[in-house]
Amino acid sequence: MNTTCFKVFLFIFGLLIGNRLVFGSGERLYMEKMCHTCHGVKGNRPMAPNWPKLCGQTKQYLQEQAIYIRDGKRATPMAASMKALVSTVTDEELMKIATYLEQACAIDEKP
Numbered sequence: 001m002n003t004t005c006f007k008v009f010l011f012i013f014g015l016l017i018g019n020r021l022v023f024g025s026g027e028r029l030y031m032e033k034m035c036h037t038c039h040g041v042k043g044n045r046p047m048a049p050n051w052p053k054l055c056g057q058t059k060q061y062l063q064e065q066a067i068y069i070r071d072g073k074r075a076t077p078m079a080a081s082m083k084a085l086v087s088t089v090t091d092e093e094l095m096k097i098a099t100y101l102e103q104a105c106a107i108d109e110k111p
Contacts, residue, residue, distance in 0.1 A: 026097045026099050029096055033085065039054050043104050051078070056106075057102065070086040
């Protein structure tokens, strides 16, 4: 019983620490890849009213859309302006950025 509880504790602790590391690196990548220049520091204040608010979107949606833009599957005028920026971002980096953005609004709303 004690061994099982300890294993469960280690598993949950590992998930929490792992998520924090991904979140931290996602925030760093978001800034390094210049995403904040158009979408705002937390992804919640885009420069133009027709640009999307990124924070709070699901990480699956964000990653999928960025890959579509990067790979040319989403070719709208707005996507064209992003293509050069996302062309240098790997799938793994997009996953980290998307994980950060999925939770960024919740972090921003804390007092």
